[in-house]
Amino acid sequence: MNKPLLGLVVGGVLGIFDGLSALLSAPEVAPQIMGIVIGSTVKGMLVGAIAGFVARKVSSVAIGIAVGLAAGLLLAWLVAAMPDPATGKHYYWEIMLPGSLAGALVGWATQRYGRRPGEARG
Amino acid sequence: MKELGDQALDHLREVAQEPDLSGTRYELGEEVARGGMGVVYSARDRELERVVALKVVAAEIADPETVARLRREARIIAHLEHPGIVPVHDVGALPDGRVFYAMKLVTGKRLDAQAREVPTLGERLRLFLRICEPVAFAHAHGVIHRDLKPQNVMVGPFGEVLVMDWGVAKHREEPPASRSGAPPTPRPASDHDTAHGTVLGTPAYMAPEQARGEVDRVDARADVYSLGAILLFLLTGQTPGRTKASPEEPTRTWAGPARPPAALPSRRLAPGLPRALEAICGKALAPDPDGRYATVDDLAADVGRFLEGERVSAYPENAWRKARRFAGRHRTAIALVVAYLVMRIVLLVVARV
Numbered sequence: 166m167n168k169p170l171l172g173l174v175v176g177g178v179l180g181i182f183d184g185l186s187a188l189l190s191a192p193e194v195a196p197q198i199m200g201i202v203i204g205s206t207v208k209g210m211l212v213g214a215i216a217g218f219v220a221r222k223v224s225s226v227a228i229g230i231a232v233g234l235a236a237g238l239l240l241a242w243l244v245a246a247m248p249d250p251a252t253g254k255h256y257y258w259e260i261m262l263p264g265s266l267a268g269a270l271v272g273w274a275t276q277r278y279g280r281r282p283g284e285a286r287g
Numbered sequence: 288m289k290e291l292g293d294q295a296l297d298h299l300r301e302v303a304q305e306p307d308l309s310g311t312r313y314e315l316g317e318e319v320a321r322g323g324m325g326v327v328y329s330a331r332d333r334e335l336e337r338v339v340a341l342k343v344v345a346a347e348i349a350d351p352e353t354v355a356r357l358r359r360e361a362r363i364i365a366h367l368e369h370p371g372i373v374p375v376h377d378v379g380a381l382p383d384g385r386v387f388y389a390m391k392l393v394t395g396k397r398l399d400a401q402a403r404e405v406p407t408l409g410e411r412l413r414l415f416l417r418i419c420e421p422v423a424f425a426h427a428h429g430v431i432h433r434d435l436k437p438q439n440v441m442v443g444p445f446g447e448v449l450v451m452d453w454g455v456a457k458h459r460e461e462p463p464a465s466r467s468g469a470p471p472t473p474r475p476a477s478d479h480d481t482a483h484g485t486v487l488g489t490p491a492y493m494a495p496e497q498a499r500g501e502v503d504r505v506d507a508r509a510d511v512y513s514l515g516a517i518l519l520f521l522l523t524g525q526t527p528g529r530t531k532a533s534p535e536e537p538t539r540t541w542a543g544p545a546r547p548p549a550a551l552p553s554r555r556l557a558p559g560l561p562r563a564l565e566a567i568c569g570k571a572l573a574p575d576p577d578g579r580y581a582t583v584d585d586l587a588a589d590v591g592r593f594l595e596g597e598r599v600s601a602y603p604e605n606a607w608r609k610a611r612r613f614a615g616r617h618r619t620a621i622a623l624v625v626a627y628l629v630m631r632i633v634l635l636v637v638a639r640v
Contacts, residue, residue, distance in 0.1 A: 186631055189631065189635050190631065190634040190635050190638050191638060192638075226619065230619070230623075258634065258637075259634055259638075262630050262634065263627065263630060263631065263634075266623060266626055266627040266630060267627065269623050270620065270623045270624065270627070273619055273620055273623060274620075277619075277620070
């Protein structure tokens with residue numbers, strides 16, 4: 166699988182789990198869980214796409230992790246900056262910490278398993 | 288009449304042994320190396336204006352058998368066109384009848400000297416894989432080297448590897464030089480030497496069947512054994528037949544009867560050596576050829592698998608070892624997942640407080 170596509174898939178899957186984990190860390194958000202999961206999935210896919218495109222240009226696990234972490238942190242910050250519509254509360258730590266770590270995982274996966282253009286299959 | 292001094296006599300003797308290159312396109316340079324079969328000189332090729340290496344049959348052993356052997360060596364190398372095998376440019380004869388061949392002049396260090404400058408295990412293994420390539424190539428063309436040892440491997444300034452000294456190489460179709468059954472008569476080998484006589488090769492790196500003079504049984508697996516000994520040397524600085532090897536240490540000569548080299552040293556001689564690598568060495572150095580890797584490619588593949596963190600065929604794993612290898616191979620991902628889970632637990636605890 167090429168790196169951007171792998172980034173999209175891994176980012177999306179991790180985004181789903183990351184969104185669902187909100188039920189554990191902040192159970193009061195249960196009524197909005199569908200929106201959280203969709204948002205988290207889109208965020209994960211965006212991080213995956215960024216990490217994947219960087220991985221096409223640069224072959225370095227360390228850089229992949231750093232890019233994934235940074236992209237995850239930035240997008241998670243944008244999400245966390247929006248307050249909970251019901252309570253008006255911001256969940257900076259709850260969104261940014263898992264978001265950045267999930268981004269790092271996506272960055273690692275794209276570097277480790279993604280196929281560069283022109284690389285032989287298998 | 289005034290008598291010549293010893294020093295003057297030695298000098299005369301040296302000059303008399305120097306090859307007379309008149310009538311050839313080469314100008315003699317300095318002596319580069321000396322082996323049991325010939326002497327290697329640097330020389331300038333006047334036609335192509337480049338420096339080459341000339342291997343010339345040593346004057347003191349210029350018998351028809353040695354001359355034929357040098358010609359054979361040149362012919363074998365000429366048929367093996369591979370970046371890891373020194374190319375032969377020309378073959379000729381000196382006015383005194385001695386045969387020479389011209390080849391690329393190799394710069395670099397011998398593996399026994401270079402090994403200490405390769406700092407990491409991974410780099411040593413990758414270097415070993417580069418040694419395997421030309422040997423596997425030669426095997427694919429029916430040629431067995433039969434004298435693989437660190438002294439016959441040159442490592443260039445850019446890490447390129449050249450397998451040298453094919454003087455005792457054998458083509459699969461060639462009739463054996465001797466028959467098993469007759470008592471073998473090994474000749475001591477000098478540092479650069481390839482012993483010749485009934486038993487051909489260098490004892491410390493020689494497969495047991497080769498050491499016993501069982502010529503009919505010597506096949507590509509004899510080179511697998513020698514490569515296993517080279518791998519052991521790269522990993523531990525030791526060879527199967529000796530306790531410590533270094534470039535400064537005089538090379539052991541073999542004056543005794545033909546016998547297989549001593550068994551693989553115990554694990555304690557190299558406490559840091561991973562067990563899987565030890566198993567690879569053990570399989571390559573199996574006394575019985577049937578117990579070894581069938582081909583050099585198989586050996587190289589196992590080393591490659593070790594480098595990739597995959598399971599090696601020589602080392603059966605239980606669940607614990609498999610888990611450890613998996614953890615070692617995916618430690619970054621495991622660290623990230625553990626960090627994620629720990630962070631989630633911390634957030635959960637904080638939320639509940």
